[in-house]
Amino acid sequence: MKSEAIVSGTTQIETRSVGKKFGKFHALRDISLGVSEGEFLSLLGPSGSGKTTLLTLLGGYEPVTSGQLLLEGQDMTTWSANQRGFGMVFQGYALFPHLTVAENIAFPLKVQKRSKAQIADRVTHMVEMVGLDGHINKKPKALSGGQQQRVALARALAYEPKVLLLDEPFSALDKNLRGQMQEELRRLHRELGTTFVFVTHDQEEALALSSRVAIFNQGELQQIGTPAEVYERPANRFTAEFLGDINILSLAGLSSAQIELPTNADAFDTLAIRPEHMRLATGTDTNQLPATMRDRVYLGSKSRLLLETRAGEELMLYFDNGPGVPPPDPGTELRVAWNTGDSFAI
């Protein structure tokens, strides 16, 4: 199932049935979506899903094979990257290695033939904004990964583009630094009001940062929506499984149990419930399913329980290690439960 773009606010960029082929390989098929002004849209998917390809098409770095690209209602399909004037942060940063931080940031401004005073002004401003004061005369090699990332951001934002495209900007950073840079990116987005289109393969990153997430698989758009929408109401099994852990139950195996199905269940054959929405049953629960404890993993405040249904399907849920009952031991026969509203058929 393909969801249509849900656009709030003014649509700034629109793709209409965009396709891209590399030789005989279909990198993207029939992508139609809209990007609103000032939004933070993440393109999320596994490698080879076409997310980066879409970004390069949007930026004008590759021509589309079919379909149309619009910028504020104007057809920009054949415009060069420069004509579109979007900022771009490349994977691996693509800084000019022989130029200093200041020269890197000044480069696009020099190309635009701005006055010297204006360039100096702008460089100082950008350097302050990304917190690189004191590193202005260093070359990229003398900087850490996070600092190089900041230079790339500053360079891409220096000429105040309407749209900033980011291609997996944090993939080379370690986990702590990544969190810090994510915060910084959110701050920049808030302060500037620029539209951000952000490519990532990290689900958590996409959910945490974006106003909307577009999920890709094998060159096709699977779903687009707010983080809550795509996480809680995935359109299909791929999206459900790609965005975090999920328990999948075949509807055929459930007929005998005491289960209340969600309203749309007739058209589908599987039921999905996030682990955090599943719990060990108490007597009064509506939906109950017998299962056997297989294993448990102690995680500090919680334990992760792995269970198996009669039909042999694996389930996972979290158990709070608070005061009171300890988690059941492997081998125990028990029942799991969930609220009908938290389950969905896919």
Add this chain to the structure above:
Amino acid sequence: MRAFLFLICPVLLFLGVSYLLPFLGIVQLSFTDPDPGLTQYSRVLTEDLPTGVIWRTLRLCVMVTAVSVSCAYVITFLWVRGSPLVRSITELCIMIPFWISVLSRAFGWLSMLSNRGLLNTWLQDMGLIDSAIQMTRNEFAVVVGMSHYLIPFAVFPLATAMRNVDERVLTAADGMGASRLRIFWQIFLPMTSSGILGATLLVFVFSIGFYVTPALLGGGQSVLVAELIYLWIFQIPQWGMAAAMSVVLMLGVGGILYVLMRRYGEMAR
């Protein structure tokens, strides 16, 4: 590892016997034949003939280096960044001459450039010139022949540098609206400067000791250092002078190498 170092000994022995000992002999000769002391060196560095040859050698080698490295830059650019067809053609054009002996290539240029050679005959047949233009037995021929020989040596360090250029950096510059000319002069060229320096170093050092090509194409009209040493040994025997000139040549090359290598190391860092 250390325990197996003795395995290198035969090589060291071979180098000692075949290079170091004869070289020491030459050094000894330079200080003793015919006059003991520094006489030979002062003659090499003050007399008109040797100093003239040294200056001519330096001048020609600078020219040859400039010509070779610039030609090689264009050729390498085609080889590394051209379409697949252009790449294969360029590769053939680099490799084939590379495999042909220096002697054959010098004679090739002779038959091309001599007064009754291909080029002059063709120009006369076309009616563009009345009498043959002198294109051999002069410095022009030497520069052409030497550059032709040395271009492939310049290509390899340049190719390494060009292949190391991150394509995304060029894409980024292009996306910012930089013209192709600006991208080349301000991004690509500086990013390949270590290759240019490496190629310059290699070609210059090679060219200084060249013998066959200048001897054949220069026709005795533009004698370079290596040919002068040959003359002093076989034609007008003054072995002490030849030895002193050899030592000067070696120290010169060593000095240039040292300075440029240090610069190269700084750039590579």
